Amino acid sequence: xxxxxxxxxxxxxxxxxxxxxxxxxxxxxxxxxxxxxxxxxxxxxxxxxxxxxxxxxxxxxxxxxxxxxxx
Numbered sequence: 001x002x003x004x005x006x007x008x009x010x011x012x013x014x015x016x017x018x019x020x021x022x023x024x025x026x027x028x029x030x031x032x033x034x035x036x037x038x039x040x041x042x043x044x045x046x047x048x049x050x051x052x053x054x055x056x057x058x059x060x061x062x063x064x065x066x067x068x069x070x071x
Contacts, residue, residue, distance in 0.1 A: 009017075017032055026032045055061040064070065 017029055020026050020032060021029065026035070052061060056063060062069070
């Protein structure tokens with residue numbers, strides 16, 4: 001199921017999105033914002049991964065070599 005949201009943008013931002021639509025990179029504004037949301041989510045995950053790596057380097061974490069190591 002999809003949710004519908006409404007947003008307000010400054011004209012300059014809307015112009016950028018319209019330019020992307022005209023270039024053919026995106027068919028709709030919804031596609032543009034879905035791409036932005038996916039990238040944001042990926043960035044969040046990368047940040048969490050980097051935080052975990054820092055903990056491992058600091059000796060605060062445990063490196064799991066298999067699922068058996070979870071026990």
